[in-house]
Amino acid sequence: GDLVASVSTHSRHARVNVLKISVADAMKRLSRLSPALGAFEYHADPHVPNLVVAPPGTDLHAHAMVKRGELILQGKSSCFPAVALGARAGWHVVDACAAPGNKVRSIHWFPYDRVGETTHVAAVVGAGGRVFAFDADRARLRRLKANVASAGAGEIVVARCEDFLSVDVNDPEYAEVRAVLLDPSCSGSGTSGTRGDYLLAAARGDVVGGSGADVAGGSGADVAPPDARVAALAAFQTKALLHALSFPSAERVSYSTCSVHALENERVVKTVAPRALELGYTLEKALPAWHRRGLESESAGLEAIGGAECLVRADQREDDCEGFFVAVFARPPPPGAAER
């Protein structure tokens, strides 16, 4: 179908893992090791630093640099949260729902098998920082740990099999957490992999609802009617976002999905807005240079916290990347935290 065709015309992205190699060395090695990848170019992406762009169809899975964890196959839009989060070297950060979802891996032509927000944040905070990474799914957490080890981030990331909603935000261990990245389970309706699932399921005549999501513990089959399923995801996303905002010393919280549904995106932000304002948060204009913003049609109810213009959307048909949504909440450091 045309969705699959449109996906195959996307550029392929790979993030240079600066924990292991500098961008300059990576580019040198890329040209030395892969004369066959003549068209491979380092593209100084205006939105995502350290991102390598290859022509559509390039398959880097077997590349030695990928195997060594120097290059991480990560779609451009899935790099947005760690960039928009704006953590600094040495920060303590929570990655609330950290493990890679697995649906997309079953699609053989899907280019990114190691999504990597945790390792991306680890590269940002560096050796002096800490990333507390939670996931409720044991098998996925194992994959996360393998990715973290491969990326050389084992000393920075503390990965725990825990339901994020049960994490005690007042635990002294998290007293210095200044940023929280929340990328919870979603319908995945903005991604090619799940569009692929959708197309396959549609071809089989199955009823699917927005689909391909990775709800903790779920085995993947879509049985609930679409609207009920998306509403259930939105209810979880809202709870998780409220929990993320409640870390006492947090100054920045990013919320992201790879869904196209307003219900999982702008409306989640609207639902938490009153509480976020009470806690001193407003929306920051995330990735200010990015062109596609939150839905104007959803702006009612967002004015007080900053407006739909603050939000980021990516459209998999129009933009050269997967469908995505990002919101960034920011507040001044709490009193007493200034001298950190």
Ligand code: SAM
């Ligand atoms: N950010 C990840 C990456 O870059 O690879 C992808 C995260 S994926 C979209 C969402 C994850 O949330 C899944 O691995 C799922 O197991 C996890 N999850 C769902 N419910 C959770 C909960 N209550 N607590 C912690 N993790 C949860």
